[in-house]
Amino acid sequence: MAPLPGAELVQRPLQLYRYLLRCCRQLPTKGIQEHYRHAVRQSFRVHSDEDSPERIQQIIKRAIEDADWIMNKYKKQN
Numbered sequence: 001m002a003p004l005p006g007a008e009l010v011q012r013p014l015q016l017y018r019y020l021l022r023c024c025r026q027l028p029t030k031g032i033q034e035h036y037r038h039a040v041r042q043s044f045r046v047h048s049d050e051d052s053p054e055r056i057q058q059i060i061k062r063a064i065e066d067a068d069w070i071m072n073k074y075k076k077q078n
Contacts, residue, residue, distance in 0.1 A: 004071075007064050016060050017044055023067045028074055036070065 020040045
């Protein structure tokens with residue numbers, strides 16, 4: 001299950017970036033939102049030179065799975 005509708009449409013890094021920032025807006029507090037927003041930005045900087053299409057798809061898949069886990073973690077706490 002994806003954290004937000006539209007995860008299945010994410011195919012490119014920019015789409016993933018926008019998707020993850022939308023996920024951050026769903027988190028409960030501003031502090032948590034800023035923490036994960038910073039983590040998303042840092043991850044994109046680290047992977048900005050990635051040019052292998054297979055590796056990019058692996059990163060996208062893993063990022064969506066991680067976002068799902070994080071969203072579920074905070075939903076259970078509420």
